[in-house]
Amino acid sequence: MQITALHRPVLINEVRDSLDIRAGMVCIDGTLGDGGHSEMMCELVGQTGLVIGIDRDPDAIPVASARLERFGSRFRAVHGNFTDIPELxxxxxxxxxxxxxxxxxxxxxxxxxxGRGFSFLTNEHLDMRFDPTESGESAADIVNEYSVGELVRIFRLYGEEPQAERIAHAIVDARLHAPITTTQQLAHVIVRVAPRHGKIHPATQVFQALRIAVNNELGVLQSACAAITDFIPHGARIGIITFHSLEDRIVKRFVQAQGAAVTALSKKPIVPTFEEVRDNPRSRSSKLRVFEKK
Ligand SMILES: C[S@@+](CC[C@H](N)C(=O)[O-])C[C@H]1O[C@@H](n2cnc3c(N)ncnc32)[C@H](O)[C@@H]1O
Structure with a gap:
């Protein structure tokens, strides 16, 4: 198997410090990815600790497992959705x-x-499911089957796309001629009606919106916050790194709604340093909130 770990973990020092991971602890990395955060956890928990890495993408499991092989039984990788953390x-x-x-x-x-169709930089099937073994709708299903009104709602709500209406109409016109099945087909339709302003590619927000809709990311986050908080014992901590305001709002409101049952470690979310953003532009919009169950 080819091992291709490209992902640079964001806010890694801030996660380490605010989660205060110590020897012998049991840590759950609910979004294993390439295993960057899990690697840091494995080092800190030592031989008596345990790190369980979970990912919805089955292809993440062998990549991270190979990277973390040297930790032996201290690390376990599990395929699944973090909303099912208690059972997993x-x-x-x-x-x-x-x-x-x-x-x-x-x-x-x-x-x-x-090749999951997350990027319009390469031409891929418009899928966008984190787990292609799940039976849910793909981005192509949404783009080819939803009404103008439903598309506008998704692009506005999940992408905060100002041109949502124009783009939705353009998609519905284009699919009358041929189904939109690839990332570049969709990107071309968007570029024709919403030309580029500034550095951001005009398809960026629509692609984000479709990914969030396909994977029900906001619903999953909401139910995971409750399921994990119920499951962990008093004194345990949860850290959540978000990348846009919709996600951050869900975490912030969840913590507020818990009242005295949890304590937020800081009032404001932790954000990356100037140096991290310079070295890893993807960290730019990241925000970390950490809370402890009382
Ligand atoms: C930002 S990456 C994590 C990177 C990781 N921290 C690292 O250092 O390599 C997010 C990962 O979460 C996974 N993911 C997204 N939603 C998920 C869910 N509901 N349950 C489990 N994994 C999920 C994605 O498949 C992806 O691998």
């Missing part, structure tokens, strides 16, 4: 969980290498 963790251990990390969105490896 119990399938591996009965030990109480001390720390949980969710680093949302896609990994650079997925984006660039796996």
């Amino acid at each position: 963790v119990r399938s591996v251990t009965d030990r109480p969980v001390d720390r949980v990390l969710l680093d949302l969105g896609w990994s650079t490896t997925q984006f660039m290498m796996r």
Whole structure:
């Protein structure tokens, strides 16, 4: 198997410090990806600790497992959705969980290498499911079957796309001639009606919106916050790294709604340093919120 770990973990020092990971702890990395955060966790928990890495993308499991092989039984990788953390963790251990990390969105490896249709820079099938073994709709199903009104709602709500209406009409016109099945077909339709302003490619927000819709990312995050908080013991901590305001708002409101049941470690989210953004532009929009169950 070819091992191609491209992803640079964001906010890694801030995750280490705010989660305060110590020897002997049980840590859950709910978004394993290429295993960058899990590697840091494995080093900190030492020989008596345990790190369980979970990913919805089955292809992440062998890549991260190969990278973390040297940690032996200290590391376990499990394919699954982080909303099912209680069941997935119990399938591996009965030990109480001390720390949980969710680093949302896609990994650079997925984006660039796996042909999943997340990127308009290469021509790929318009799929966008994190887990292609799941039976849910693909981005192509949404683009070819949803009404103008439904497309506008998705592009506005999940992409905050100002040209949502024009783009939705252009998609519906284009699909009358031929179904839109590839990333570049869709990108061309968007570019024709929403020309580039500034540095951001005009298809960026629509692609983000489709990915969020296909994977029900906001619904999954909402239910995961509740399921994980119920599952962990008092004193355990959860860290969540978000990449856009919709996700951050869900985490912030969840913590507020818990009242005295959880304590936020800081009022404002932790953001990357100037140096991190310079060296890894993907970290630009990342925000880390950490809270402890009381
Ligand atoms: C930003 S990457 C994580 C990168 C990782 N922290 C690292 O250092 O390599 C996000 C990962 O979360 C996975 N993912 C997204 N939604 C998920 C979910 N609901 N359950 C489990 N994994 C999910 C994606 O497949 C992707 O591999």
